[in-house]
Amino acid sequence: MLKQNTLQVLAVASLLFLARGTAVNAQESAAKHWINTEFQPSTLTTAEQEREMQWFINAAKPYRDLTIRVTSERIPTHIYESETLAKAFTEITGIRVIHEVTGEGDVLHKMSVQNTTGHNLYDAYLTDSDLIGTYFRQNYVEPISDFIKGEGKDVTLPSLELQDFIGLDFTTSPDGKIYQLPDQQFANLYWYRQDWFNRPELQRLFKSLYGYELAVPQNWQAYEDIAEFFSEKVRRIDGKRIYGHMDYAKAHPSLGWRISDAWLSMAGVGDKGLPNGLPVDEWGIRVEDCRPVGASTERGGALNSPAAVYAVEKYVEWLKYAPASVRDIYFSQSLAWAANGVIAQQIFWYSADIDSFIDKGSTLINEDGTPKWRVAPSPVGKYWQVGMKSGYQDTGAWTFLKSTPLARRQAAWLYAQFVVSKTVSLKKFLTSYNPVRLSDLNSAEVSRRAPYLGGLIEFYRSRARDVWTPTGHNVPDYPHMAKYWWRHIATVVSGKKPAQQALDSLAITFDKHLARLQHSDIKRCAPKLNPPRGTDVWLAQPGAPKAQIPQTVKGKTLPYEEAIRAWQL
Numbered sequence: 001m002l003k004q005n006t007l008q009v010l011a012v013a014s015l016l017f018l019a020r021g022t023a024v025n026a027q028e029s030a031a032k033h034w035i036n037t038e039f040q041p042s043t044l045t046t047a048e049q050e051r052e053m054q055w056f057i058n059a060a061k062p063y064r065d066l067t068i069r070v071t072s073e074r075i076p077t078h079i080y081e082s083e084t085l086a087k088a089f090t091e092i093t094g095i096r097v098i099h100e101v102t103g104e105g106d107v108l109h110k111m112s113v114q115n116t117t118g119h120n121l122y123d124a125y126l127t128d129s130d131l132i133g134t135y136f137r138q139n140y141v142e143p144i145s146d147f148i149k150g151e152g153k154d155v156t157l158p159s160l161e162l163q164d165f166i167g168l169d170f171t172t173s174p175d176g177k178i179y180q181l182p183d184q185q186f187a188n189l190y191w192y193r194q195d196w197f198n199r200p201e202l203q204r205l206f207k208s209l210y211g212y213e214l215a216v217p218q219n220w221q222a223y224e225d226i227a228e229f230f231s232e233k234v235r236r237i238d239g240k241r242i243y244g245h246m247d248y249a250k251a252h253p254s255l256g257w258r259i260s261d262a263w264l265s266m267a268g269v270g271d272k273g274l275p276n277g278l279p280v281d282e283w284g285i286r287v288e289d290c291r292p293v294g295a296s297t298e299r300g301g302a303l304n305s306p307a308a309v310y311a312v313e314k315y316v317e318w319l320k321y322a323p324a325s326v327r328d329i330y331f332s333q334s335l336a337w338a339a340n341g342v343i344a345q346q347i348f349w350y351s352a353d354i355d356s357f358i359d360k361g362s363t364l365i366n367e368d369g370t371p372k373w374r375v376a377p378s379p380v381g382k383y384w385q386v387g388m389k390s391g392y393q394d395t396g397a398w399t400f401l402k403s404t405p406l407a408r409r410q411a412a413w414l415y416a417q418f419v420v421s422k423t424v425s426l427k428k429f430l431t432s433y434n435p436v437r438l439s440d441l442n443s444a445e446v447s448r449r450a451p452y453l454g455g456l457i458e459f460y461r462s463r464a465r466d467v468w469t470p471t472g473h474n475v476p477d478y479p480h481m482a483k484y485w486w487r488h489i490a491t492v493v494s495g496k497k498p499a500q501q502a503l504d505s506l507a508i509t510f511d512k513h514l515a516r517l518q519h520s521d522i523k524r525c526a527p528k529l530n531p532p533r534g535t536d537v538w539l540a541q542p543g544a545p546k547a548q549i550p551q552t553v554k555g556k557t558l559p560y561e562e563a564i565r566a567w568q569l
Helices: 002-037 046-059 076-093 104-117 129-138 200-210 220-234 253-260 263-267 306-321 324-328 406-420 422-432 444-452 456-460 478-493 499-518 535-539 560-568
Strands: 067-073 096-102 124-128 181-193 286-288 291-294 345-350 373-376 393-399
Touching: 002 046, 002 076, 046 076, 046 406, 046 422, 067 076, 067 104, 067 406, 076 096, 076 181, 076 406, 076 422, 104 124, 104 478, 124 129, 124 406, 129 393, 129 478, 181 406, 181 456, 200 220, 220 306, 220 345, 253 263, 253 306, 253 478, 263 306, 291 499, 306 478, 306 499, 373 560, 406 422, 422 444, 444 456, 456 560, 478 499
Parallel strands: 067 096, 067 124
Antiparallel strands: 124 393, 181 345, 181 373, 181 393, 286 291
């Protein structure tokens, strides 16, 4: 009987061994299939890709048959991950992935609920690096740099190469810790119809009206002149009603992003410094010794300063040069508007929506496939100075909460690394042109495609990718403070309040929020409000907040080739 039982045990063990072997063989076959059919081109050779995938197969063994849940905002890159890469990862590793795409606000809400309740809703979140000032202060996010040296060491890809990630500075705290792993980036750039700008009859008419050349605007006055020119002087091209400006202005949470995502920095509200101004950043928040001390000018901030008022007034004023419907649309509804072929220029063009601008059937594409449009450095307001950030760049990054059980965090970390691995990253980049790795940007395949992308690759291959930056360290509670923007800006758009009054109210709201955080359980770099002083005292000091510049600045433009040379300096 004992012998029979022993034989049965051995038989079961043999079957389990064979099953495991069969599973591994199936995963290896799946890896080869995905490499040959989907993961091309790559900066790796096929043999290198196979070795990288074999590492994932081996590292995933303890988590095989586990189901993990991750969530991200709804943009093309994350849709590709959820629909294609999640399936590939499951087949290759045996770890099932539910990758949910939703609105950005919903992602932040779910993360907040998990942080508040301690209930593990998701095993990883893809959130913007705009939250870096929150993460390093509030101690609920596991720093990546700690994790890969400790509990995540055995599940960290040897070929991850953090130094290859172009957005790593944006996810790094002042003490040098990396809190998030970048997944994708897209920039807000100046966009224009180069074919229209190059028409000799339009060039002659513009110069006769404004006294300088119709070309890439270098400052806001030139942008305004060009907007007026196309909307009110030219009005129609090729039989179509055309406009010199495009934006969105519906009272909606995304209206807040429109202003908070570096619009004030382009005007020159903050101080010099990269990736964000110091001591005053583009949100107008002053920081001293890493502690936020105020947003209002009476506390040394710049949120209701003359420069901020100028910025918001120009944003609202320029709506008259855009289609009338822009007051009733929000972010996602505005993205493809310029692709309709009736917009001459757009000061805030989101490169994340490039697909609709490179479609071969588009009116924006020449017969040879090259674009009729170009992107260039964003024009800046009259308070802007050399050494300040020049615009906004969104960096979506993998974020892991300490409340997530370790095994689930480790398995989700494997998935995060998979979707940015060198095996996968170049093909992912080519699906939406949101880069993450320098090696991909420098590849021969990207060089081949660069002429068809209107200057986007030139931007990302230059130092400009470090000057267009996300929200930074000065904002101590992004999820809650970001909500204040749209409600106050909407009162200006609707005409209920002048910009000064609305920004005074917003600055007071920010100061009150900082005061609450000052008395919270934040132990590191918590706010400590400055006592209020006369605004004239602060405006008289160097840097932000800056005193009013009353004079009008003359418009300035540069030819395209000269304008983008700034990206190479």
